[in-house]
Amino acid sequence: MFSIFPSARLRPSPFFEATVTDGVTSFTTYNHMLMPTGFGKPEEEYWRIINGVSMWDVAVERQVQLKGPDAGKLAQILSPRDLSKCAVGQGKYVALCNHHGVLINDPILLKLADDLYWFSIADSNIWFWAQAVAAERGLNVEISEPDVSPLAVQGPKAEAVIASMFGDWVKELKYFWFKETEIEGIPVAVARSGWSKQGGFEIYLMDGSKGTQLWNMVKEAGKPWDIGPGNPNACERVESGLLSFGGDTDGQTNPYEVRMGKYVDLDVPDDVVGIQALRKIKADGPKRHQLGVRLEGSEPIMTAFHWFDIMQGNQKIGGMTNIVWSWRLKQNIGFALVSVDAKPGDAVQVIRDGKPVNGTLCELPFI
Amino acid sequence: MFSIFPSARLRPSPFFEATVTDGVTSFTTYNHMLMPTGFGKPEEEYWRIINGVSMWDVAVERQVQLKGPDAGKLAQILSPRDLSKCAVGQGKYVALCNHHGVLINDPILLKLADDLYWFSIADSNIWFWAQAVAAERGLNVEISEPDVSPLAVQGPKAEAVIASMFGDWVKELKYFWFKETEIEGIPVAVARSGWSKQGGFEIYLMDGSKGTQLWNMVKEAGKPWDIGPGNPNACERVESGLLSFGGDTDGQTNPYEVRMGKYVDLDVPDDVVGIQALRKIKADGPKRHQLGVRLEGSEPIMTAFHWFDIMQGNQKIGGMTNIVWSWRLKQNIGFALVSVDAKPGDAVQVIRDGKPVNGTLCELPFI
Numbered sequence: 001m002f003s004i005f006p007s008a009r010l011r012p013s014p015f016f017e018a019t020v021t022d023g024v025t026s027f028t029t030y031n032h033m034l035m036p037t038g039f040g041k042p043e044e045e046y047w048r049i050i051n052g053v054s055m056w057d058v059a060v061e062r063q064v065q066l067k068g069p070d071a072g073k074l075a076q077i078l079s080p081r082d083l084s085k086c087a088v089g090q091g092k093y094v095a096l097c098n099h100h101g102v103l104i105n106d107p108i109l110l111k112l113a114d115d116l117y118w119f120s121i122a123d124s125n126i127w128f129w130a131q132a133v134a135a136e137r138g139l140n141v142e143i144s145e146p147d148v149s150p151l152a153v154q155g156p157k158a159e160a161v162i163a164s165m166f167g168d169w170v171k172e173l174k175y176f177w178f179k180e181t182e183i184e185g186i187p188v189a190v191a192r193s194g195w196s197k198q199g200g201f202e203i204y205l206m207d208g209s210k211g212t213q214l215w216n217m218v219k220e221a222g223k224p225w226d227i228g229p230g231n232p233n234a235c236e237r238v239e240s241g242l243l244s245f246g247g248d249t250d251g252q253t254n255p256y257e258v259r260m261g262k263y264v265d266l267d268v269p270d271d272v273v274g275i276q277a278l279r280k281i282k283a284d285g286p287k288r289h290q291l292g293v294r295l296e297g298s299e300p301i302m303t304a305f306h307w308f309d310i311m312q313g314n315q316k317i318g319g320m321t322n323i324v325w326s327w328r329l330k331q332n333i334g335f336a337l338v339s340v341d342a343k344p345g346d347a348v349q350v351i352r353d354g355k356p357v358n359g360t361l362c363e364l365p366f367i
Numbered sequence: 368m369f370s371i372f373p374s375a376r377l378r379p380s381p382f383f384e385a386t387v388t389d390g391v392t393s394f395t396t397y398n399h400m401l402m403p404t405g406f407g408k409p410e411e412e413y414w415r416i417i418n419g420v421s422m423w424d425v426a427v428e429r430q431v432q433l434k435g436p437d438a439g440k441l442a443q444i445l446s447p448r449d450l451s452k453c454a455v456g457q458g459k460y461v462a463l464c465n466h467h468g469v470l471i472n473d474p475i476l477l478k479l480a481d482d483l484y485w486f487s488i489a490d491s492n493i494w495f496w497a498q499a500v501a502a503e504r505g506l507n508v509e510i511s512e513p514d515v516s517p518l519a520v521q522g523p524k525a526e527a528v529i530a531s532m533f534g535d536w537v538k539e540l541k542y543f544w545f546k547e548t549e550i551e552g553i554p555v556a557v558a559r560s561g562w563s564k565q566g567g568f569e570i571y572l573m574d575g576s577k578g579t580q581l582w583n584m585v586k587e588a589g590k591p592w593d594i595g596p597g598n599p600n601a602c603e604r605v606e607s608g609l610l611s612f613g614g615d616t617d618g619q620t621n622p623y624e625v626r627m628g629k630y631v632d633l634d635v636p637d638d639v640v641g642i643q644a645l646r647k648i649k650a651d652g653p654k655r656h657q658l659g660v661r662l663e664g665s666e667p668i669m670t671a672f673h674w675f676d677i678m679q680g681n682q683k684i685g686g687m688t689n690i691v692w693s694w695r696l697k698q699n700i701g702f703a704l705v706s707v708d709a710k711p712g713d714a715v716q717v718i719r720d721g722k723p724v725n726g727t728l729c730e731l732p733f734i
Binding site for chain 2: 002003004005006007008009010011012016024025026027028029030032034037038098099104123124125126128129131132133135136137144145244246247248251273302303304305306307321322
């Protein structure tokens with residue numbers, strides 16, 4: 001691991017100072033911002049998410065705000081998923097695609113009002129994308145990056161923490177639904193969401209000057225449940241089969257290849273970007289699919305800044321897009337993006353540092 | 368400084384292994400790739416660029432390739448600079464803007480053929496941008512990221528090194544012009560360009576599997592001139608007044624604010640993205656401009672992941688977008704993006720860690 005040299009091209013989050021105080025040791029960059037990736041005790045941080053409650057600086061999940069009379073129209077044009085029944089206060093997971101049906105982001109769409117939407121995005125520039133499509137189609141909508149920064153509270157005890165802060169109404173929130181509120185005068189939206197399968201909430205901070213204050217409020221409220229710092233957890237998300245756009249995808253990946261077909265509605269209007277291409281991809285059948293890989297061996301393998309080739313004999317059938325040591329399964333696991341000819345149960349060889357490691361393909365999720 | 372956690376969202380460059388071998392100590396991320404930012408001896412690395420010759424992994428300067436019958440048409444639509452006289456083999460520095468005239472990148476455009484162009488981009492996603500505009504306008508052009516990775520050789524002795532490798536013809540190359548060639552069977556383009564004002568070349572490697580080989584060839588060829596590893600040098604580029612898109616700009620910056628007005632041709636056709644907005648900005652006069660700041664004090668100040676507020680008395684007039692210790696000027700300097708009411712010679716206070724540091728505005732470049 002190497003150091004990150006400071007530059008204003010990469011921005012800190014409103015929670016940056018608080019995470020430094022709490023002992024952050026490493027970062028990644030995401031949407032031109034720094035995101036914590038560890039606090040020095042990886043196994044403890046993992047079990048905290050599985051058994052307890054963990055708080056995460058996920059301000060890098062930036063919002064692409066669509067505001068104006070054509071906001072809803074643009075949201076639908078950009079999303080190959082039927083949004084006609086999306087209610088104010090509801091969120092939906094969507095597969096943004098380009099005109100060729102290639103996945104370009106997998107955000108949560110939040111409908112705040114009939115003329116106000118947010119795409120809470122993964123790591124790619126959807127501001128430029130939305131601006132280009134809106135301007136070229138002459139839509140009356142303003143696209144911006146508002147002062148909004150999510151803080152995630154994840155784990156089986158997250159609901160108790162959030163209810164103690166905001167009230168029991170949060171227990172009634174359905175998955176991906178949210179409500180705007182405030183706490184000690186700080187404007188926030190509280191959503192039942194988060195990049196884990198252990199349950200939890202995201203608090204969308206709507207005043208970046210209050211990051212440390214909100215962080216410390218959550219930390220204090222969570223004490224009875226032994227809350228501690230964490231971050232989107234590589235091990236948990238792989239065990240749970242959660243996609244990382246840009247990590248598990250490449251420049252040709254379509255939603256059908258990465259288990260997102262159920263979020264594509266082929267009967268949306270013809271003016272939705274990419275829908276014609278997606279209909280054809282669906283009709284022809286995708287060429288690749290996403291599976292799991294279980295590797296032999298009992299030593300943890302470090303992931304890398306690249307995919308690992310997956311071979312069957314002398315034939316490359318695809319790539320292993322991540323590797324983590326699973327503390328629950330006690331083996332190295334990861335995702336495969338491979339030819340549809342490769343099936344769960346198949347033996348494969350994963351090339352690491354030039355040498356093959358034996359593995360077996362399987363269905364996702366692992367747990 | 369903190370560690371970077373590995374992820375396939377962030378890719379290594381073809382020169383990654385070679386730079387690790389040569390002792391790289393820190394990185395930044397840029398276009399979702401890792402770029403070296405130091406080899407452990409900052410002052411030595413600086414003087415090597417000023418007085419000698421330095422080799423840089425700048426593979427992060429990715430190429431947005433436009434290929435097809437409408438490639439030239441799209442290049443012009445995206446560029447508010449007259450390209451009608453751009454020849455094959457010529458490069459031009461362009462200010463890509465959105466429909467509101469806001470700067471979204473400042474690439475070098477390279478014309479490889481009448482139907483083949485590259486934008487050699489700064490740190491923002493122009494693939495999505497170009498794809499959206501091309502598709503929405505129904506243009507017959509394919510946009511892709513080719514296997515092309517620049518390696519820069521910079522400094523007053525760079526020409527001698529490049530000529531020893533490629534021949535004396537490189538001495539005739541005009542600034543930003545380039546030529547496709549090969550060396551020991553490796554396909555490359557050699558351009559007179561690079562992100563310093565010390566002179567030099569960029570070798571565009573067109574086979575990513577040959578990164579280590581090309582790096583070592585340059586290293587060997589440069590030995591008589593005492594070549595060594597380096598990277599786009601924060602100190603040299605600030606002294607020389609070179610813009611860092613995304614670092615020295617924000618989401619409202621137009622070309623006139625950052626000394627790029629000379630690269631905007633207001634008489635390009637009306638279908639060029641942003642040209643109507645740029646004509647209005649020019650007519651109304653920009654609200655901010657870019658100057659230098661010289662700070663008092665003889666201790667080096669570290670730059671940060673954010674801008675520093677610039678005050679005149681109680682009034683905030685803008686931001687200081689970078690700070691470096693200038694080894695030639697022996698003071699801390701940086702760029703200011705400030706109200707046009709602020710003039711060179713004005714005394715200012717720059718807020719660092721909550722405390723004011725006295726400084727003076729000046730013209731750019733510093734040297």
